[in-house]
Amino acid sequence: MSAAGTLTATRPRSGRAVSFLFFAIALALIVATPFLPNYYVRVINSLLIYILLGIGLNIVIGYAGLLDLGFVAFYAVGAYSYALLASPQLDLHWPFLLILLVAACLGAVTGILLGIPVLRLRGDYLAIVTLGFGEIIRIIINNMDWLTGGPKGIARLDKASILGIQVARPIDFFWLLLVTVLVAGVLVWRLERSILGKAWAAIREDQDAARGIGINTTNAKLAAFATSATIGSIAGAIFAASQRFVSPESFTLQESVLIVLMIVIGGIGNILGIVAGAAILMLLPEVLREFAEWRILFLGLLMIFLIIVRPAGIVPRSFGPDKLIRRLFGK
């Protein structure tokens, strides 16, 4: 028993300083954002959208262990929900919050629709099918000209407003996104710690043994797909409202891969890791902007380096939000 005691007791104290540093940076960034030029606010907004997408996709990849390469499909469903329900395209002008609700429901339904055929698949096979699903949604959007405007996309989307307050400037979207990310982050984190989160982990570790202890893996997996897709779809609706333009180009396979990369580099199965991964993958291209065509090369090398040095991600699974809170405020 003593061996087990020493295993958990020894932890570097420097963790606390690092935790404080990152917490301070995040807080400073939030406080400073209203005073930054619009360009930077837009960068931070897209960072927040990617964090939101990462939180959603992480449910399927990180918690349930199902490699989904078609996540961008749900993002597209949300974006086109807003584009169709709040634009001259169909001459519909629904209120923003109602569309958000519709997008969330549609997202959940598409999530389940994708989930049902892939229930039996795992690993590489699942990745291929979901990849195909993502492409199918994009191609459908590209070809249904009469509804989606095809490759031209849909322009002149309505300005969003929430309960009479207009949400139009980048800074408005910053607050909206910040609140959404925080709410989604807390809910998903609580979901992870709930009994369903434990069941997802069991499915990830050994699906057959999970069935052996009475877990209905079908339902648990569909729940993972549905919640994940809901978050992706909400992110899409907010994205569409902030761009006021959607086109199929925003929903390519590359986007799906980018979100997966964020999760893998940041730390699979850890919300804090997603924040770190998103920050690196979104902010580095901005920092490296002057290197022009060398940018992607640098980014690629950095990824290889990070994966070699920290194979479990920048913030490993074991350092979750509860650990951070304990480091910051506890003993």
Place this chain on the structure above:
Amino acid sequence: MTLAFDRLRKQYGQVVAIDDVTAAFAPGLIHGVIGPNGAGKSTLINMTAGSYSVSSGSITLDGKRLDTLKKYQIANSGVARTYQNIRLFDQMTVLENLEVCFYPADAAGTWKEVMWPPYALARRESRREKCMEILRFFDLQGYADCDAGSLPYGRQRMLEIARALVPNPRVLLLDEPAAGLNHHETAELTARLAAQRLPDRITIIVEHDMDLVMSLCDNIIVMHHGKLLFQGTPAEVQASPDVQLAYLGTANDIDDIRAAAQDRRAQLGIRARRRS
């Protein structure tokens, strides 16, 4: 009210793994299943737990068909099992490995757990309490927060049995629980299993360790080439010339059976890890 096999059969193409086995297992007893390698012992366990499909015949628990149910439904009907090659949730903690067994009971309250922190706290606390009690019974409480995959082999065996006991199962199926354990650990296991002999529980042990089987089991089934060869008390089994013939090819004494079992244990000693 028992667990019953009725003309149970498992066939892979032309190969018959289980050949019309009919048997009944009374509650309150520990039943041993023994037989030479390839006799179909593990297949019986796997069919009962729903891991393998049944070719023909039926499995019933208290008169209710089990073989038509899905694996998770069989588990929720009160059948718990362990595996020949340990199958824990390696990257979850020891405590979580047990807690997750409450999923069938608590799944409906998931959203309440997410939305209402006091409820979540109460549920988590009650789950934790029950699981810690089982961990203490297996002397694993000191490992509660370690990853299950990092435990020593012997402790992993114990943990897997602990996990099977969380839902307080009607039927407990143990597939070679002593494989790879040393003498001390086997004795420890024997004592713990004896303490888990409940009046309502049907325990079935597939095992090659004859000391464990003979000292623990009340009733022994001997399998040979997929058929039920012999059924009786440990004393009857030891005296049966048929059983000795099946094991050794010649009617010989029980000590040679022990030697054969020792070889088998050495083979199973090291557990292959499924992933890094």
